[in-house]
Amino acid sequence: MTNVSAESAVLSSARDSSVSARALNVAIVGFGTVGSSVARILSERSPAGLRLTHIFNRKVERKRVDWLPESVRWTDDIGDVLAAEVDVVVEVIGGLDPAADWVRRAIKSGKSVVTANKQLIARHGPELLRLAAENNQHLTFGASVAGGIPVISGLQEGLAGDELVQLCGILNGTCNYILTRIQSAGISFDEALREAQKLGFAEANPSEDVDGLDARAKLTILARTGLRVSADPNEILARSISAIEPVDFEYAKLLDCTIRQISRAEKTSDTLFASVQPTLVHASSPLAAVEGGQNLVMSTGKFGGETVFAGHGAGGNPTAVAIVSDLISIAQSPTRNGAAVSDAAVPLPVSFDFISRHYLRFFVKDEPGIIAALATIFCRSGINIDSVFQKPGYPKSRLPFVITLEPCKTSLVEEALQHISKLDFLVQPCLNLPILD
């Protein structure tokens, strides 16, 4: 080794330590609810080693607030942020376009990125993590799943010593709010949705939430972080909660259960079983106790058993806490550590075909022989009926009743339901929900 290279190594190491000594310059890209909460926490708590220097937003002038230092630069040109001496970009604009492009450019220009963007990480996480590693930058996404609940760091670090095999949770507060309202107020899905929209819990276009696409992105991230399995979110079954009716909560109650939108992932040697769908959960499960907009994640490890993380899954402040926690962790080791790069996720084929008990709710025109017709079809498929419930007091023309099935593969039930769908006493398609045991 020549002295020149020795000296330059020393200098660069000196530079590194000067980076760790001076505060990191932080830019917030997107000054909506979460972005302004991040700014608020940074200004109220002033965590060591972090200084807010830039805020980007479209039409930024209408966003300007008086409670931030004069020194903060407000801009509506992302180029300003990318060209500036910013160390960490907080990306809270959401969506894929232009977020993906901007995050790539930020990393390539030598900036770390802290993001709350679940779709971005679910779809482009591996590529962006690689890019960050190549550029010696951090890319963290603790806020992308379950807002303020520190589940990403919990799975990645706190439970690193375990071998996690299963994850299960309530990852979408909007769905949970709607379902708990159908349950407690006995109102229809449409009414509960309108209520959630009025309160600002649901978007004008609610599909992302109620059809499970939001939770599916989060489940993809959890599976990668906790189970170390990489999967394409599009391959994960996502079923809407829109078919749930108040009567389903009445029947669920007879089974000592309630209904929640459950995201599940289970890893075997050759398959990732995963789905997001309305599911019956036992009243004694912590999942049943999750009310309103709360979130909960339960992990099962080979050694440590079940661990539960619960709290506020959304909202400006809880999400901002996760972002600031990521910022603090970067401030504490600004020089990226090679070892932490390891993204050891293994790609596995994805299946929705869990083995479980099933809850089937039919609406029929009442006539003799209905149960016999259904039982014949299940029998042919080798499926055992576990129980039959028919509550009194409903019109004969649209009579709800419920059959539960003993544990079997979901695909087998789907196949039987294909045959059943042709029976002419059905008033509407059968609702098929797994029962979580």
Place this chain on the structure above:
Amino acid sequence: MTNVSAESAVLSSARDSSVSARALNVAIVGFGTVGSSVARILSERSPAGLRLTHIFNRKVERKRVDWLPESVRWTDDIGDVLAAEVDVVVEVIGGLDPAADWVRRAIKSGKSVVTANKQLIARHGPELLRLAAENNQHLTFGASVAGGIPVISGLQEGLAGDELVQLCGILNGTCNYILTRIQSAGISFDEALREAQKLGFAEANPSEDVDGLDARAKLTILARTGLRVSADPNEILARSISAIEPVDFEYAKLLDCTIRQISRAEKTSDTLFASVQPTLVHASSPLAAVEGGQNLVMSTGKFGGETVFAGHGAGGNPTAVAIVSDLISIAQSPTRNGAAVSDAAVPLPVSFDFISRHYLRFFVKDEPGIIAALATIFCRSGINIDSVFQKPGYPKSRLPFVITLEPCKTSLVEEALQHISKLDFLVQPCLNLPILD
């Protein structure tokens, strides 16, 4: 800067990176339930960057197992471990003596320490953390509170962005087991304790658990980690669960509550309110749902609100998961980072004087005027009675009844109870439990 110092800096930096490249040598000190679980996980999972090299135990020969590599050195001389090229010592012997001395010597001889020892960290944590920082070594203690539940890292890192103001939890599985058994089986404290001892959940001398000393040490660690307040564990009120009788669960149920050993800490600008005591918790609280040996910690932050961590608080495997998680984190950044040293805990005076509702259970010889006598005393102290319950069916000579009080300072209640203790209709001292709202 001379070339010599430049070169030596480079060499030392090269040495550092070679440390991070080679696996860290790990010694397990104490090969009981937890120690052997750590060895098992290290040998089954072989996490990158860690190699088990030494096992210490008294009379080590009887401990030797056949499922570890031949290369592991078994010893009953702690000097062997301290003198060897060991990078991390896992301390799982428990207690203060000789653990404190050995941990100090390990750190001084250039070793990092991972410990599950709550008493050690509660009493000597600040001193040992300072010593570790001075010697550029890690001292981690994720396993010291709530076993496999990653609450230490959750508070320290995952919620670093928040300002936590309150912690509350069930930190002792033995007490929780005993209380849930009194509740479900209607047996006495003594019977439930004997049961727990038979099952190996309680020690022959159960005082550490049932009198709250174990939970108090854990609460001290949580307050330091989460609230950034340092306190002497001896100053925290610890009350035994041994006075709880089955009848208390019956009355608690009338109040829609159950009874748990609750550890609480709340930080104000000038005081740390803290206590460990049997407490009434509402049936809808996550605390009420904690059954058997489980643990739960709930933190409240100024920005993120309530976050819950729950799971297996004890047992070989869950505790070992926490230890291996700490080991992995050290392996990922073996060179200790100066920023992480910050132990910014502030010393505050400790008070048990929470303002809360109170549950008072009396056993009396029945006679006229009892309620009037009690009411007079409470009235004089300015305490308002909230409700009075007297269930039928008990002997007149030892009649249980319950008074609940409106929110007031615990000290005020204690003072009134001093006067009450002199009343001659009391068959035994009044049981005074706070009600958590």
